[in-house]
Amino acid sequence: MRIHVVDHPLVAHKLTTLRDKRTDSPTFRRLADELVTLLAYEATRDVRTEQVDLETPVTATTGVRLSHPRPLVVPILRAGLGMLEGMVRLLPTAEVGFLGMVRNEETLTASTYATRMPDDLSGRQVYVLDPMLATGGTLIAAINELISRGADDVTAICLLAAPEGVELMERELDGAPVTVVTASVDERLNEVGYIVPGLGDAGDRMYGTAGA
Ligand SMILES: O=P(O)(O)OC[C@H]1O[C@H](OP(=O)(O)OP(=O)(O)O)[C@H](O)[C@@H]1O
Numbered sequence: 001m002r003i004h005v006v007d008h009p010l011v012a013h014k015l016t017t018l019r020d021k022r023t024d025s026p027t028f029r030r031l032a033d034e035l036v037t038l039l040a041y042e043a044t045r046d047v048r049t050e051q052v053d054l055e056t057p058v059t060a061t062t063g064v065r066l067s068h069p070r071p072l073v074v075p076i077l078r079a080g081l082g083m084l085e086g087m088v089r090l091l092p093t094a095e096v097g098f099l100g101m102v103r104n105e106e107t108l109t110a111s112t113y114a115t116r117m118p119d120d121l122s123g124r125q126v127y128v129l130d131p132m133l134a135t136g137g138t139l140i141a142a143i144n145e146l147i148s149r150g151a152d153d154v155t156a157i158c159l160l161a162a163p164e165g166v167e168l169m170e171r172e173l174d175g176a177p178v179t180v181v182t183a184s185v186d187e188r189l190n191e192v193g194y195i196v197p198g199l200g201d202a203g204d205r206m207y208g209t210a211g212a
Pocket residue numbers: 076077078079080101102103104108110130131132133134135136137138139165193201202203204
């Protein structure tokens with residue numbers, strides 16, 4: 001597994017406002033959208049392309065377009081949904097699948113409540129969107145599902161990661177074709193499984209459900 005922490009002043013600036021507990025839900029959603037576009041720029045560095053011939057008004061030349069089969073983008077509901085628009089803005093021809101997953105806040109184990117994506121992902125590049133890589137349980141289960149369907153190149157885009165989650169992914173997905181792209185690997189997880197300093201509960205902050 002490879003991990004790429006995007007070191008860029010614009011990313012750090014937007015992440016700082018996202019972390020701030022005074023940031024309201026509309027601003028949180030806008031920043032998450034902007035951040036994923038910046039992270040996606042790095043995450044798609046190895047997106048597969050093929051050569052095409054074309055004519056400019058001046059001459060014949062060659063360029064590239066995204067290869068077939070098209071990449072698949074999979075947001076992990078709920079919070080990952082807030083990253084979808086920012087991603088497909090960069091990859092408008094990508095196919096979109098969905099995984100609904102929730103972490104039991106007592107046991108910290110993840111379970112899947114909805115799956116909608118192609119059965120056969122052989123030869124597909126897949127981009128998984130989830131803002132938080134905390135214990136890693138959610139992302140490991142999601143990526144194992146994608147690999148069991150044949151995905152041969154999986155990139156997870158996370159706004160934040162915890163070192164504990166990164167280590168667990170490295171152990172559990174050893175040798176798998178997986179890259180994690182994130183804006184920050186934070187300090188640690190706290191005793192209730194939240195990322196420190198983190199940004200709190202991404203889904204609640206995105207959809208205004210804190211205390212609901
Ligand atoms: O790495 P883990 O320890 O598995 O935790 C990370 C997961 O927790 C959050 O989802 P949550 O279960 O809160 O669902 P939600 O997006 O519907 O709020 C987050 O969006 C990740 O999917």
